[in-house]
Amino acid sequence: MINRNTRSVRTIAALSLALLSVTATAVAAADGPYYRAVLTPKAAPDHVISSGVAWEAKGNELLGGETGDQPWMVCAELAHEVGTISSFSAEGKELNQDKLAYCNKNAHKTKG
Numbered sequence: 001m002i003n004r005n006t007r008s009v010r011t012i013a014a015l016s017l018a019l020l021s022v023t024a025t026a027v028a029a030a031d032g033p034y035y036r037a038v039l040t041p042k043a044a045p046d047h048v049i050s051s052g053v054a055w056e057a058k059g060n061e062l063l064g065g066e067t068g069d070q071p072w073m074v075c076a077e078l079a080h081e082v083g084t085i086s087s088f089s090a091e092g093k094e095l096n097q098d099k100l101a102y103c104n105k106n107a108h109k110t111k112g
Helices: 004-030 071-082 097-104
Strands: 035-039 047-050 053-058 061-064 085-090
Touching (some): 035 053, 061 071, 071 085, 071 097, 085 097
Antiparallel strands (some): 035 061
16 A cells, blocks of 8 residues: 555656656757748748747748647648748758758749
8 A cells, every 4th residue: 555655755756757848848949949941032921820830030031839740741831821941940950952842842922
């Protein structure tokens, strides 16, 4: 039989682990964006929501947080919303040329 002290220690340990997990996620998010898209030739719109990501504009770049989707899928959905993307990275890793070409295949075309 488990006594009351043992249950309390297990509860405290579980809560501590949960708090550590939340803190680690917050620190990772504070290090910078997970996704980075560079648009050409125009500046990025101020705010875009695509693939469940709220994208923040910095000049001609869009910065966004992590999703569970594959980066090339996130890129393709973003290109459909905003137009041609000249480079796209996830966690600092650039998409290769084939995946970037797929990303831009159905890019939104602006009339100009």
